[in-house]
Amino acid sequence: MAAPRIGGWHLLDLIAPYPSLRKLFLQVIPEKYVTPVFLKGAPKFGVFIEVDVNGNIIDSWQDPSGKVRFISQATDTGDAIYIGSYGHPFLAKINR
Structure with a gap:
């Protein structure tokens, strides 16, 4: 979802x-x-979670402004997390 x-x-x-x-x-x-x-x-709110191999939540990131929502993918490169969305024509980046 x-x-x-x-x-x-x-x-x-x-x-x-x-x-x-x-x-x-x-x-x-x-x-x-x-x-x-x-x-x-849809509500203007973005959220995604990081889970371990057992499905336990490690961390979560939230965007209550809704600038980045409909998140479909997050890729961790070590120094940043890149966020993809089917609802936006851009990639979002969170620096670690």
């Missing part, structure tokens, strides 16, 4: 169990129109 749930009813909850219906939905309405609607309605 790249964004927190905002509660209430959501179209995705209705069509989630039906892959054929989801596919039809995206054939009728192209994804390039659907995705911005879902992104716009």
